[in-house]
Amino acid sequence: MKAARIHAYGDADQIRIEDAALPAIGPDDVLIRTVAASVNPVDWKIRRGYLAKMLPYDLPLTLGWDVSGIVEQVGADVTGFQPGDAVYSRPDIRRNGTYAEFVAVRAREVALKPATISHVEAASLPLVSITAWEALITAAGMQPGQRVLIHAGAGGVGSIAIQLAKARGAHVTATASAAKAALVRALGADEVIDYRDPAAFAAARDLDIVFDTIGGDTQDASWAMLKPGGFLVSITTPPSPERAEAEGKRAGFVFIDPNAAILRDLAALVDAGQIRPLIGGEYRLDDAAKAHEASETGRTTGKIVLYTGQP
Ligand SMILES: NC(=O)c1ccc[n+]([C@@H]2O[C@H](COP(=O)([O-])OP(=O)(O)OC[C@H]3O[C@@H](n4cnc5c(N)ncnc54)[C@H](OP(=O)(O)O)[C@@H]3O)[C@@H](O)[C@H]2O)c1
Incomplete structure (x- = not known):
C-alpha cells in the first residue's frame, strides 16, 4: 500500500x-x-x-x-x-x-x-475534538452560562472548541488575528479579541475558563483574565501549580489519548448540526x-x- x-x-x-x-x-x-x-x-x-x-x-x-x-x-x-x-x-x-x-x-x-x-x-x-472536549468539559468542567475564552479560535482545536462551548451553552470569547475575526464569529464566538492588540487583550477579565492553545506569553497573560477560582486549561505547557495557588485560581494540562466515547457523542452533535x-x-x-x-x-x-x- x-x-x-x-x-x-x-x-x-x-x-x-x-x-x-x-x-x-x-x-x-x-x-x-x-x-x-x-x-x-x-x-x-x-x-x-x-x-x-x-x-x-x-x-x-x-x-x-x-x-x-x-x-x-x-x-x-x-x-x-x-x-x-x-x-x-x-x-x-x-x-x-x-x-x-x-x-x-x-x-x-x-x-x-x-x-x-x-x-x-x-x-x-477526531484529534482536535477529543482535545477540546477533554480540556473544556473533562478538565475544566465547563457549565452552561459560564464565560469561556478560547485562544486561537481560528485554529484546528479552537474552531471546534468554540462550537463545542456554544453547544454546551457557554458565553464564548475567542482570540484571532483581525483578518479572521468574522470567521470566528461565524463559528459562534460572542466576542472576538485581536490577539495583536494589547489593549483588547488586557481588557479580557472575569472569565470562568481560559483555554490556552498557545503557551508562553499567551499563557502568562491568561491568569489575569480569570476570575478568582477560574480555570486555566492548557494543551501546550503545563501551567504552574504554584502560580495557580498564588493567584487563587485553578489550572490543568491535557495530553489526549484515543477516546471513542467522545467521538460517538461528537457524531451526534455533528449530525444535529451543532458542530461543523x-x-x-x-x-x-x-x-x-x-x-x-x-x-x-x-x-x-x-x-x-x-x-x-x-x-
Ligand atoms: N496536548 C494535546 O493533547 C494537544 C492536542 C491538540 C493540539 N495540541 C497543541 O495545541 C496547539 C494548537 O493546535 P492547533 O491544531 O489548534 O494548531 P493550528 O491549527 O496550527 O493553529 C493555527 C492557528 O493559530 C492561530 N494563532 C497563532 N498564534 C496565535 C496567537 N498568539 N494567539 C491567537 N491565535 C494564534 C493562527 O491564527 P492567525 O493566522 O490569525 O495568527 C492560526 O489560525 C499546537 O501546539 C498543538 O500541538 C496539543
Missing part, C-alpha cells in the same frame, strides 16, 4: 511516499481502508523528533493520527464493527499512523463516522510534505486534510 513515512527525524523532506506492507491486524484491531487523514501540529513535532524521548518509535514510521474510512477487515475478537462500516478515529499515537491507504486501529478507538458529513470532513475532527468541520487546506497524500510545511507556519485556518484513498 502507499504510505507517507519517515526513516529519520528532520525537515519535511524526510517524508517519503513509498510502498509499505499492509498492516497486520491483531485480534482487537480493525483494518481501515482510509479515505482521508488530517494533519495536526503533533505530526510535524513527531517528524522533527521533538517527542522522541516520550514516544520512542521504531523507524520507518507512518505519520498521521486522524482518519476516516471504511472497515475492510475485523480482528477475531472484534464484535462492534463489520466490513463496510464507515468509521472515524484518532488512533493510538504509539502505532503507525494514518497517512496511508490502510491503517490498523484498535476497535475500541473507533466510532461510526457522522452520517451527514463526508469522509474528508470527518477526518478533520472547518477545512482550510486539502492536499494529496503525495503532497504530505507540503501539508506539513503549511501546518508549521502556525497561520493555517481550521484543519488541513490529506486525501489518502478513494472516496
Whole structure:
C-alpha cells in the first residue's frame, strides 16, 4: 500500500511516499481502508523528533493520527464493527499512523463516522475534538452560562472548541488575528479579541475558563483574565501549580489519548448540526510534505486534510 513515512527525524523532506506492507491486524484491531487523514501540529513535532524521548518509535514510521474510512477487515475478537462500516478515529499515537491507504486501529478507538458529513470532513475532527472536549468539559468542567475564552479560535482545536462551548451553552470569547475575526464569529464566538492588540487583550477579565492553545506569553497573560477560582486549561505547557495557588485560581494540562466515547457523542452533535468541520487546506497524500510545511507556519485556518484513498 502507499504510505507517507519517515526513516529519520528532520525537515519535511524526510517524508517519503513509498510502498509499505499492509498492516497486520491483531485480534482487537480493525483494518481501515482510509479515505482521508488530517494533519495536526503533533505530526510535524513527531517528524522533527521533538517527542522522541516520550514516544520512542521504531523507524520507518507512518505519520498521521486522524482518519476516516471504511472497515475492510475485523480482528477475531472484534464484535462492534463489520466490513463496510464507515468509521472515524484518532488512533493510538504509539502505532503507525494514518497517512496511508490502510491503517490498523484498535476497535475500541473507533466510532461510526457522522452520517451527514463526508469522509474528508470527518477526518478533520477526531484529534482536535477529543482535545477540546477533554480540556473544556473533562478538565475544566465547563457549565452552561459560564464565560469561556478560547485562544486561537481560528485554529484546528479552537474552531471546534468554540462550537463545542456554544453547544454546551457557554458565553464564548475567542482570540484571532483581525483578518479572521468574522470567521470566528461565524463559528459562534460572542466576542472576538485581536490577539495583536494589547489593549483588547488586557481588557479580557472575569472569565470562568481560559483555554490556552498557545503557551508562553499567551499563557502568562491568561491568569489575569480569570476570575478568582477560574480555570486555566492548557494543551501546550503545563501551567504552574504554584502560580495557580498564588493567584487563587485553578489550572490543568491535557495530553489526549484515543477516546471513542467522545467521538460517538461528537457524531451526534455533528449530525444535529451543532458542530461543523472547518477545512482550510486539502492536499494529496503525495503532497504530505507540503501539508506539513503549511501546518508549521502556525497561520493555517481550521484543519488541513490529506486525501489518502478513494472516496
Ligand atoms: N496536548 C494535546 O493533547 C494537544 C492536542 C491538540 C493540539 N495540541 C497543541 O495545541 C496547539 C494548537 O493546535 P492547533 O491544531 O489548534 O494548531 P493550528 O491549527 O496550527 O493553529 C493555527 C492557528 O493559530 C492561530 N494563532 C497563532 N498564534 C496565535 C496567537 N498568539 N494567539 C491567537 N491565535 C494564534 C493562527 O491564527 P492567525 O493566522 O490569525 O495568527 C492560526 O489560525 C499546537 O501546539 C498543538 O500541538 C496539543
